[in-house]
Amino acid sequence: MAEKGKTGKSSVKKLENNLKAVEDQVLLYAKDLARIFTERKEKDRQIELTKQQLARSARIALLGELAAGIAHEINNMLVPAVGNLSLLLMDRSNLSEKAVERLELIEQSLSKASGMLQQVLDFSRKKPEKREPMDICAILGQSLSLVKYKLTKNQITVENNLLPDLPKLLVDDAQIEQVFTNLTLNAIDAMEPGGTLRIDATNHPEKSAKKQPYVEILFEDTGSGIPPEIIDHVFEPFYTTKDTGRGTGLGLFICYRIIEKHGGTIDVMSASDQGTQFKICLPVS
Ligand SMILES: Nc1ncnc2c1ncn2[C@@H]1O[C@H](COP(=O)(O)OP(=O)(O)O)[C@@H](O)[C@H]1O
Numbered sequence: 001m002a003e004k005g006k007t008g009k010s011s012v013k014k015l016e017n018n019l020k021a022v023e024d025q026v027l028l029y030a031k032d033l034a035r036i037f038t039e040r041k042e043k044d045r046q047i048e049l050t051k052q053q054l055a056r057s058a059r060i061a062l063l064g065e066l067a068a069g070i071a072h073e074i075n076n077m078l079v080p081a082v083g084n085l086s087l088l089l090m091d092r093s094n095l096s097e098k099a100v101e102r103l104e105l106i107e108q109s110l111s112k113a114s115g116m117l118q119q120v121l122d123f124s125r126k127k128p129e130k131r132e133p134m135d136i137c138a139i140l141g142q143s144l145s146l147v148k149y150k151l152t153k154n155q156i157t158v159e160n161n162l163l164p165d166l167p168k169l170l171v172d173d174a175q176i177e178q179v180f181t182n183l184t185l186n187a188i189d190a191m192e193p194g195g196t197l198r199i200d201a202t203n204h205p206e207k208s209a210k211k212q213p214y215v216e217i218l219f220e221d222t223g224s225g226i227p228p229e230i231i232d233h234v235f236e237p238f239y240t241t242k243d244t245g246r247g248t249g250l251g252l253f254i255c256y257r258i259i260e261k262h263g264g265t266i267d268v269m270s271a272s273d274q275g276t277q278f279k280i281c282l283p284v285s
């Protein structure tokens with residue numbers, strides 16, 4: 001009897017062990033399934049993101065072409081107007097003081113309009129691209145010194161976290177400076193006095209099948225943020241939420257075109273009242 005009891009106990013033990021092994025296996029399968037499911041979700045998210053990015057870049061390219069076409073036509077009309085105005089002003093001895101004053105006001109408006117059109121045209125013409133190895137920190141420093149007065153006036157603090165080990169990038173320094181300046185000016189416009197603009201740059205030297213080494217530059221402000229119904233449009237030419245005379249809606253369009261021409265990407269993340277983050281990735285070649 002005792003022997004039988006022992007065998008029974010060991011069979012139960014064996015069964016328990018088997019059950020445990022099955023449980024472990026099921027747990028492993030469950031974990032595998034969860035991992036596959038998460039990976040699948042991440043892949044779907046990436047595909048959706050790429051689709052959205054492609055649609056956005058096609059839309060911006062189309063609007064850019066449209067804007068350039070219109071800019072070209074208006075510019076053709078502006079040229080004779082500016083020419084005739086200059087001729088009139090050259091002969092100012094024949095004009096009354098009031099007339100000169102008015103003509104000078106017209107000249108100012110025309111030159112503003114022409115400057116705006118020129119910005120659109122500059123990025124549609126196929127010009128030879130300047131590419132030289134440049135230090136991103138130096139370009140950022142230059143750009144911040146340009147807007148220093150505005151930063152101080154609006155009591156904005158800049159937290160600058162550019163790591164010293166950043167590689168030099170093959171860029172047109174004047175254009176990249178324009179991108180940094182536009183992003184900083186927009187951040188200033190979006191923030192109350194006391195706001196902070198954080199600028200980070202990190203090196204991503206890893207070379208994988210899909211990605212080439214790149215430098216990531218983040219501009220993060222503590223401003224009003226961008227509502228979801230607006231965020232999809234901010235890179236479009238002439239899209240502005242600012243009052244007439246304060247915004248042209250060209251800043252981010254120009255940033256987008258410059259970064260695209262450098263083989264990089266620019267993205268925006270934001271939510272109302274939670275500040276805005278612009279992320280630029282520039283390839284290291
Ligand atoms: N940092 C920011 N915070 C909040 N809104 C922003 C920010 N940057 C851009 N925007 C939004 O994007 C729009 C387009 O910007 P931009 O192309 O520079 O044109 P502009 O500054 O002339 O309006 C702005 O009018 C604003 O609504």
Ligand SMILES: [Mg+2]
Pocket residue numbers: 182185186249250251252
């Ligand atoms: Mg702007």
